Amino acid sequence: MQEFDFVKAKSLDHACTMLAGKRGRAKVIAGGTDLMIGLRNHRLSEEVDTIMDISGVGELAYIREEGELIRIGAGTTHAELALSSILWEAAPVLSMAAKSIGSPQIRNRGTIGGNIITSAPCADTVPALLVLDAALLLRRGESVRQVQIADFFEGPYRVKAAEDELLLEISFRRLRDGAKSLFDKLTRRNALAKARMNIAVIALQDKNKVVKDLRISLGSTTPIPCRFTDAERLFLGKVPRREDFLKAGQIISSEMVEKSGYRWSTDYKKPVVEALTAAALKRVLKAE
Amino acid sequence: MKKIRVSLRVNGRIFTLETDPNRRLIDVLREDLNFTGVKEGCGIGECGACTVLMNGKPVNSCLVLIGQAEGSEVVTIEGLKGKNGELHPLQEAFIEAGAVQCGYCIPGMILSAEALLQNNPHPTEDLIKEAISGNLCRCTGYRQIIDAVKIASKKIARKE
């Protein structure tokens, strides 16, 4: 285990003041489900001399409904997300993603903020938040900024945030009436498993089956998690055709290969990305 | 590395200690407080042998820094027995169902089951499987453990 000093943030202000004071020499711990493994494996950067615990900051743990807007504190645990009736009603895609994570023990500690900040390629809440077009609220010292989640990632395990910046909140609009959503995940076993790949989809069709809105995101697919807008455009404003489900999958798999290169796993991932996409679209979209 | 002062309640007793901040909850429970029923299997939260209840919820004590446990209420397997040494219904049920083989996963397994029964005294089989899905057992294949949780659920219902 690496060595460090430990401070416990008493409040949000306290946390931000301390972070600002440490000028990048402090690392935040929330649920610890990722960071503790990093500490065990000596992966903490040598710059860092202090671990600041925000797990006790109650101000960061909430799920609120404000009109059309859903606001989630970054310190909310996966278990809290998975149990929230507000979420199951407003954005089941996120509830399903949270419920699928690791194990009860992991879900009781791991937080949505941590999932985003660690930004593992297989992070389950990330594709869900991408299709929800979530906005992130960050604070550095006294200044606060908002950024779209789609603009937040730099690469695997890298985000565009300063070392002394704290993620406060994730917000998004609730699903529109009649919208369907889905989260699916392929794993090597049925619990305690990282996603080999995961997929989140939101779809809205009018009564004539014309697609008004479609958002697709897959995890463990591209270096920077993203929505697949080319595939989405295939359906927008049209009545879906069955053959387009697989076509959408092929568009996504080509994009994957283009962005990630042909890797050891591509022989497997390419057909599976196509199949997962087609299967998910088939479930959320009514075709001709 | 500055030592920190931590107070926490374990199995109903308050402990205050000064310790290095890079120790985990499991280290303090096992080494300082002698609750050796908390077992270490992997150190990365993947086996659940170190499961304890923290503020009523099962967590992997290998993934909690001791400083994070400040002010919390922790229950280990040692905290389940009654005042006069009588076994908890889950402990009785694990014995009756033959759910114990090597026994190494059992403390964590029982605590995960306890958290389930606290919230849902009459869980379905699927909920039982879900509740213990973070606890690996290499001996039993889980079947007799699931049976034990069902038996415990009935025992608790009878007592109430």
Add this chain to the structure above:
Amino acid sequence: MSYKVITRPLKRIDAREKVTGEAKFGADLNFSGQLYAKTVYSRYPHARVLSINTEKAEALHGVEAVITAADVPGENELFGRFPVFAEKEVKYTGDGVAMVAATSKSIAEKAASLVEVEYEELPAVLTIEEALAHGAALVHTDAPGNFIENTHHLMRAGDVERGFEEADIILEKTYRTQFVEHGYIEPEVVIALPEPYRRGVEIHGSIQNPYSIRENVARALNLRISEVRVIPGNLGGSFGGKDESVMLMAARTAITALKTGRPVKMVLTREESILESAKRHSYKAKYKIGARKGGTIVALENTIYTQGGAYNNKARFANWRASVHAAGPYRIPNVKTDLYGVYTNTIYGGAFRGFSAPQVVFCNESLMDELAAELGISPKEIRLKNCLKPGDELVTGQVLRPGKIPAPLKQMIEEVCSRSDFDRKREEFSAGNSGDEPVKRGIGLACTFRGTGLGGEGIDTAGATVTIEKDGSVNIVSNLNEMGQGMRTAHAQIVAETLGISYGRITFSPTDTSVVPDGGPTVASRGTLAGGNAMLIAAQKLKERLLMEAGKILNCSWEGLVIEDEIIQYRGKEKLSITFDELIPRCIMERGLTLSAQGWYNPGPEELDPETGRGNAYPSYIYGCAVAEIRVNTLTGKLDVDRITAAYELGRVINPQIVKGQLMGGLIQGMGYGIMEDTETKEGYLITRNFDELMLPTSLDIPEIDIILYETDQNIGPYGAKGIGEIGVELSAPAIANALFHATGRRVRELPMNLERVLLGRALKR
């Protein structure tokens, strides 16, 4: 025959301590003044060690010792050529080159990173193919061809050439299995302390086989065997695994304990455990089988290479076991089998539940289905036609004489198939699979048989001491070891049954090498068979002693006395009786008798012909048959097992609850081996380092399980019991492979059947 104690699902003798957390495992023990030890492992799969500089590590405050091969007082090479410390050369990444001992875990960790080792990399052989290639680098320069010493075992029955001439159909297939980690949840622990009262060393820890470890530690320390005392604690699972690496840990810590005069504790991290401990041998098996059109098998030839890794002391035994079972539970007149162990610069093979059977049975039973498909008959039919029946001759030449060795396999196949509705589901699933739905269902069958005990592998002795105390409590101690399998409970039931007393009287003491003499290792499902027989013999001696004394007290001939329900009574004469509680104090306090007896079971050696491998390989055999039902997503390769129906013949069931627990646990371990678990390496380095990569089955992965137990009489074990520890693990993988073929029409001949293999038919290498 009606029994009072055996055949009942009594509570485990050690369950209470385990559910309360009071049971101590190795890591829970601490001794005053103890040091914490950590091994410095090799950085390369194969390299020359140029220099080891321990100065920086030794200079660290709190470091009490840094030891290397130079500090080994006795022999540095232990059984199977495992070095206590690699000296001139490292042969795989788990080799230890040094060990540090310090006053805290964190200092030990830091000190280990300060030991500087200079290496010169050497070419490494990492696979069976590389090891056997012409001109391959040698793992051990004195093991030509990289063949492991004493691992070529063979079986020759009939004339295999003539057999193939008679065949209408000949199939040739190659199967492969992976290295498999035991995945016991407790990582290895050893604590060595200088003997407090005499010269020598005392060793505690998660030790499966205390006697062989004692012998090896004595060799390394240049002590006499009697100067080493080994007391295994509660083991958090072992399955064959807590052996070679624990032997090395014991030697290293014992050396340091005697050098520093302090207790030395070593607890492995999970990563170290996976790196340094044995694995189930990886197999490459080439099979050729010939059959007549009607389905009668006429010849089988197989050549099997078992990957042994850098050092090995188990392939010499496991390959022999495989040679007896490599033709499966079938009557095949012409058989030619050869097995070879192969050295590689990789993690090494050892004992893992089944001891060659999980590999051999996967190959054999896959092959049977392939043959059935080729012949156009059902998997059930080909097995019913060829399976061993009463009166048949085994490949070893042994005849399955009714009353000697039972042969109920045909009946078991029929019952398992009818209980699982095999024929109907085969048709129903096939019909359902013809549509576009990506999820297909399949059902598959597999059979096995298993020689009981060690057989020709070694002398199958075991010892027990049973002691009746003056308060009527009865303590048992075996020289075989409890690892979770429930052996002590079975022993207690056997002793209580034999003495006619209640089970609650029995207590146990842990195995201790200085208390009971060496009876060999706790392996080969022999805990109940050999260990139980020793208990039975000891209890019978005591019973006889008690009856003789009772006879004197009651003034009657002791031959007419029986003990039942704790009352010693003359048959048919109620008045002529004395209770157990009355008798015991009189024996001990009035007559000065010892009510302690030792039981020693020795079935004698099995005779085998080295030219053909034939002979009395095992005194008896047990049988199993299972049907697995699966669902597989043909677009992703995700496979789930819905249901397993299995039958096992195991002589007499001593405790049905424990027996089912062993079988179900085995089936799930077998399922993990079949579809999930792998220990992947890249260029000789382990990629599977911890449980996040190992993929042991969770509670959400398990199928419904339905088990049928068959009991038979006239078996060699206590009350007719045989061993059941291992057979449970054997059938899942082949039954699932056969179900997968049924579902998809695709045969996977390599394990595990993970996402990639199921979808693409091959694994992907990172």
